Amino acid sequence: MTTLQTHILPVSADPLADAHTQLRSAIDELGYDDSIFEMLALPRREVAVSVPLRRDDGSIEILRGFRVQHNLSRGPGKGGLRYSPDVTLDEVRALAMWMTWKCALLDVPYGGAKGGVRIDPRNYSTPELERVTRRYTSELSHVLGPDTDIPAPDIGTDEKTMAWMMDTYSVSQGRTTLGVVTGKPIALGGSVGRADATSRGVVHIALCALETLQITTDHATAAVQGFGKVGRGAARFLWDAGVKVVAVSDLYGAIFCGGGLHIEALEEHVERTGTVVGFSGTDAIECKDDLLLLAVDLLVPAAVEGVINGMNAGQVKAKLIVEGANGPTTTEADSILADNGTIVVPDILANAGGVIVSYFEWVQANQSYWWTLQEVDDRLKARMYAAWNRVHMHARTRGLTLRTAATSLAVHTVAEAHKLRGLYP
Ligand code: GLU
DSSP, X not given: OOOOOSOOSOTTOOHHHHHHHHHHHHHHHHTOOHHHHHHHHSOSEEEEEEEEEEOTTSOEEEEEEEEEEEEOTTSSEEEEEEEETTOOHHHHHHHHHHHHHXXXXXXXXXXXXXXXXXXXXXXXXXHHHHHHHHHHHHHHGGGOBTTTEEEEEOTTOOHHHHHHHHHHHHHHHTSOOGGGOSSOOGGGTOOTTOTTHHHHHHHHHHHHHHHHTTOOXXXXXXXXXXXXXXXXXXXXXXXXXXXXXXXXEETTEEEEOTTOOOHHHHHHHHHHHSSSTTOTTOEEESSGGGGGGSOOSEEEEOSOTTSBOTTTGGGOOOSEEEOOSSSOBOHHHHHHHHHTTOEEEOHHHHTTHHHHHHHHHXXXXXXXXXXXXXXXXXXXXXXXXHHXXXXXXXXXXXXXXXXHHHHHHHHHHHHHHHHHHXXXX
């Protein structure tokens, strides 16, 4: 197995600059003036904290933690908490802004927020991660809450992290507060269907887009970058739908099989070995990011920001890109892809399944009344299909890319909410 890279973000990625450019395009499309741009370009509230950690060997390490609440006009802040060695305040600002658009576009009654701790979780023990999470939550408890700001899992965090956050917050309040985070374990007020909701949503949207492009699923080929929370389920549900998934990758490498990968067997291999690398009957792709350049119908980047950028966009051969990750395509790449006729379904639409079912989880927790998996899945599918139709029609009518169409619809919703609330005082 190759040694792990510590840093996972491409050096060229500047998510905040990209988020600002996308906002600018939407403001121009909507004919809004600069004051709206200024209001929406800046986060409503941002908190940076030191998170002192006592390591298992007794030494003390000081980590940096952030929480950015980009917009609160439509409801409490909502968005994931990311543990990654690359986290910066600017990255969290961009991710928080994208959450605002995602919630507005899918009519989920929240604003947008995001959090991050600068840590590589792979280098820390579970008790250390628990201490980091509890201290981070406690440092931020004054800005979190079921009606204030509701974190969820993101890169490097999971349902265990959410359980620790819920517990720490609940202790500080003196009562169990299930609605303070989503993506919790089912036994602790989590929702059935939340764990794979992002992947399910990605595939709902991919199937809608393939149909629009008149590519039938049983003739379609796909490549999926990332085999974590989003990529693994996406590969699985594409396979279930009859799409031939010919390549997948993870942090350790990429594999290819022209006849299509048997995803169920691959999942067993990953359970056993911890990586997709070495799965029998497949060829290794020497440079794993070359997966992005394969001649497939559908490409699902489901890892990190900025992977499709000015350096490689011109070589992308996929007809359709469905963004499982947040911000995988830079602004520079967007325009190259548009020139080349590649359809890009933007993150704020494609990966919104996670926050939709987070919303369902919050509603269930607040009511202490739990839905069946069928109810969750049906409601998720209905929302994703409706959003696809709305964005696709808007793009077609106005002659826009799907990204500008989706961002414009979302920005319009947020700006209207802001206008209706008025300024205080
Ligand atoms: N981290 C996920 C995202 O980027 C989920 C956010 C949530 O459920 O609040 O959409």
